[in-house]
Amino acid sequence: MNYPMWEVPGIGTAWIIGLISCLHVFVSHFAVGGGIFFAVTEGLAFKNNDKDLYGYLKKHSQFFLLLTTVFGVVSGVSIWWTISLVNPNATHSLIQVYTLGWAEEYLFFLAELTTIFVYYYTWERLAKDKHLKLARLYAVFSVLTLVIINGIITYMLTPGHWLVSKKWLEGFFNETYWPSLLIRITAMIAIAGMYALVTAAAIKDNEAFRTRMLRYAAKWFIPMFILGPVLAFWYYQNLPASVVANLWTGVQASGVGNFSILARVTYLSLILSGTILVFAFVGPYLNPKGFSFKMALCYLCCGIVVTGMAEYTREMLRKPFAIYNYMYSNGIRKDAIAGLNEHGFLKTAPWAGLAALPKPGESVTALASHPDSTTWRAGRAMFQSQCMACHTTDGYRSMKRLLGQRDSEAIKGLLTMLHETNPEKNPYVHIMPPVAGTQEELDALAEYLASLNHPEVSSPQISQR
Ligand code: HEC
Numbered sequence: 001m002n003y004p005m006w007e008v009p010g011i012g013t014a015w016i017i018g019l020i021s022c023l024h025v026f027v028s029h030f031a032v033g034g035g036i037f038f039a040v041t042e043g044l045a046f047k048n049n050d051k052d053l054y055g056y057l058k059k060h061s062q063f064f065l066l067l068t069t070v071f072g073v074v075s076g077v078s079i080w081w082t083i084s085l086v087n088p089n090a091t092h093s094l095i096q097v098y099t100l101g102w103a104e105e106y107l108f109f110l111a112e113l114t115t116i117f118v119y120y121y122t123w124e125r126l127a128k129d130k131h132l133k134l135a136r137l138y139a140v141f142s143v144l145t146l147v148i149i150n151g152i153i154t155y156m157l158t159p160g161h162w163l164v165s166k167k168w169l170e171g172f173f174n175e176t177y178w179p180s181l182l183i184r185i186t187a188m189i190a191i192a193g194m195y196a197l198v199t200a201a202a203i204k205d206n207e208a209f210r211t212r213m214l215r216y217a218a219k220w221f222i223p224m225f226i227l228g229p230v231l232a233f234w235y236y237q238n239l240p241a242s243v244v245a246n247l248w249t250g251v252q253a254s255g256v257g258n259f260s261i262l263a264r265v266t267y268l269s270l271i272l273s274g275t276i277l278v279f280a281f282v283g284p285y286l287n288p289k290g291f292s293f294k295m296a297l298c299y300l301c302c303g304i305v306v307t308g309m310a311e312y313t314r315e316m317l318r319k320p321f322a323i324y325n326y327m328y329s330n331g332i333r334k335d336a337i338a339g340l341n342e343h344g345f346l347k348t349a350p351w352a353g354l355a356a357l358p359k360p361g362e363s364v365t366a367l368a369s370h371p372d373s374t375t376w377r378a379g380r381a382m383f384q385s386q387c388m389a390c391h392t393t394d395g396y397r398s399m400k401r402l403l404g405q406r407d408s409e410a411i412k413g414l415l416t417m418l419h420e421t422n423p424e425k426n427p428y429v430h431i432m433p434p435v436a437g438t439q440e441e442l443d444a445l446a447e448y449l450a451s452l453n454h455p456e457v458s459s460p461q462i463s464q465r
Pocket of ligand 1: 319320321329330383386387388389390391397402403414431432433434435
């Protein structure tokens, strides 16, 4: 651990990433799906010399430009900010392994942005065939950004042979690369359809055109409807065995246990996606007249929720790792654990170690669990660096709640178990990273944890300051 910790009380840091990325994923998927939509639809308008369709595209390209550039860019940059604050080690590793990938990503992104600006500002200034070429160019560039980022995102869950060879291309084209790429493309097309439903439902004064556009938009759900289940199954088949086991633990234990939440979110997102697909057919396709603008907006909200759920599932499946089987969520590499246990964690972690030192000129109290003692500080530093990636003291996955009435002895027993890397001795290895450190450091962590629910032990009178 070479970086300072960022503490977010209440919701914890992981949710900050979750909230920003949920919106970003929706908008960025829309940017790509919308690019395909504009290219295909403008192709139709060109072929049939369809003035209504041209008018529709021109009108909506402004919103598309604003949403994808302003919101897409701002939320994309926010993701970089948050991941590097929340998990600097994993971000560091991603940048290091995929330097070339990121460089290409930015190149395509720049090309995408440039093209969309030229596209928007050259309506009626360029010949129609040339303008159509721009639409197609934008679609190609935006799909290329996905082609790159998909390799890096899937690598985090299934690094595959990279774990052994450390060759970046092997991590990039990993087991879930292709199913994930295709799932995302079908999802992007469906998201473009959702947006088109909203804009089509908003068409006034031309009932025939409105009906035609609603039916046209509903057709954009067809790839998802046909390919979605097949691709999802393909993806699932390529997940690591222990990840699948976690998911099944939750399915079998429905209603109780940690993984039931994951299983329920997975069920819900499948049910909601199915419902969206069916409603696209019975709603806008069969009954375009009865399909209102408000319904279309509800639809869009469902889309955001499903996207969020699907991303949540993917993130949860990877736990306790940030990069599967390589680096834990708390930034500690799997192969570093043995060394940390032997030589100590705080010594090798400059920032956490610094936090554990007494302040200049401060005396150290005798009572270990008193906030002024070095033991307590060391324990807190251990907690901040090893546990806070997933827990808070009294908010999300509250340590106070999870520890309940355990005193420091009981907590020491628990940590002895959490310290084990053998799954037979530590049933939590598939949920939490093993605690790394010397016995002294584990004891300090226990004292700190005990003080959360038993502050009375650390009465201020004992302080010798
Ligand atoms: C990768 C994420 C992650 C990290 C890091 C993590 N935990 Fe957990 N922990 C979990 C999850 C998930 C649960 C289950 C939560 C629930 O049941 O609500 C859990 C549960 C617990 C429980 C309750 C266990 C029980 O069955 O009563 C304790 C105690 C706990 N964690 C302590 C720790 C400590 C101490 C650390 C740091 C050394 C830590 N955790 C690090 C994810 C994590």
